[in-house]
Amino acid sequence: MATRTTSSPRLRLNQDVSTLAVDVFLFAMKVALIFFSAWAVVGTIALQVNGSGLTAVAWRDLIVGGLAQGFMYGLIALGYSMVYGVLGFINFAHGEVFMAGAMAAYFVADALFDAGLWESAFVVAVLIVLLSAVLVSTVVAVLVERIAYRRLRGAPRLIPLITSIGMSFFLQYAVKGLFGGSFKTFPQLPEGLQDRVGIFGLEIEGIKLLVIATAIVSMFGLWLFVERSRTGRAIRAVAEDKEIAGLMGIDVNRTIVMTFAVGGAMAGVGGMLWAMLFRKVFFLTGFLPGIKAFTAAVLGGIGNLGGAMLGGVTLGLVEASGPNMLGGLSWEIPTWLAYVGAVLAAATAYWGIQRLRSGDARKAGSSLGMVVMGVVGVFLGIFVLPGFSATIPGASQLKDMIAFVVLIGVLMVRPVGLLGERLAVEERA
Secondary structure (H helix, E strand, C coil), X not given: XXXXXXXXXXXXXXXXXXXXXXXXXXHHHHHHHHHHHHHHHHHHHHHHHCCCCCCHHHHHHHHHHHXXXXXXXXXXXXXXXXXXXXXXXXXXXXXXXHHHHHXXXXXXXXXXXXXXXXXXXXXXXXXXXHXXXXXXXXXXXXXXXXXXXXXHCCCCCHXXXXXXXXXXXXXXXXXXXXXCCCCEECCCCCHHHHCEEEECCEEEEHXXXXXXXXXXXXXXXXXXXXXXXXXXXXXXXXXXXXXXXXXXXXXXHHHHHHHHHHHHHHHHHHHHHHHHHHCEECCCCCHHHHHXXXXXXXHHCCCCHHHHHHHHHHHHHXXXXXXXXXXXXXXXXXXXXXXXHHHHHHHHHHHHXXXXXXXXXXXXXXXXXXXXXXXXXXXXXXXXXXXXXXXXXXXXXXXXXXXHHHHHHHHHHCCCCCCCCCCCHHHHC
16 A cells, blocks of 8 residues: 655745745844843842842832733723624724723713712712713714724725724814813822722732722623623624624624624723823823733734733733833843853754754744854854843833833744634634
């Protein structure tokens, strides 16, 4: 009986130069990101041990602040993930849905403050503000779906993407035209939320604790809704395969509207929390948080609700601690550690040469990258890195850049995000 064998594709340098160049470049970027990340982390720890870093109290405040901001990113990111999971496109107007909730929270809270309820019945007032923000964001999200997106469901993907960007600008400047372009200052919070509260031996600001607790409760409520309710099961079915879901008797149009409504409600919760925490809102409040929330959705795994929250929290923590972690680059690399790195680089280059000799085209890019970066690593480890340190001026101004660099790094190592993507059948093809 004859046997059939398959061989690996052979490398043809004269035809694959451009592909190899791209693969080597991407491999070099991965190595550089891993190297600088490791240097920053190890350097920060070393500086802390030497007593040159931040105090424990400062780190606590950074981490708690990062968690609070990250949970808000996660709440907004849920809308991005849900819409992408069902319709397969990014709704860039979702940041303005969040902004609408924040603006609604401001106006209702301001009216309650003028009426004296903000101080005399704060819990009731906050619930009213929360319901108002959720209602406004939900209505705006549903109107955006009905007016801008419904007729574009069968259109090429680029068309709804461009439409969402246009809708984003329209909502921004509609709010500016109606309410002006100046900042709106949220009413002063009660002293109990401004003071620190002891929990598990840690002193945490009351407002940040409220933000974290509300976000966790909201996420748990969303999970119960999606997993246990009939509408939630319909959303999951439509996200899996719209055509099959329709054949099973599910009203696809109604389910898509509910998806936008639920995502808008989560954005409304995030908008109210943002307004309470930062106490400043205006017509561009949703722009940068919206972009970062989209980043969080991709970071966690687009279409994955748990990934959206994890991506948001990760992004918030990195954004809060990243500028201080960059200070770890000022730690001088010990000579022995640089030489160890040179030895590892030499071993990597040798391994890459052995892989190249196999002639397998599928491994050629990474193998050549190992050789190139190994040679570079040997040179740097022997002649440059011993005793080397770097100081980055104005590192505190780079937190936005750090967040997006982390996204690039994670996607280079794991393109599907931290928890993996959850896409419809037609999106997987």
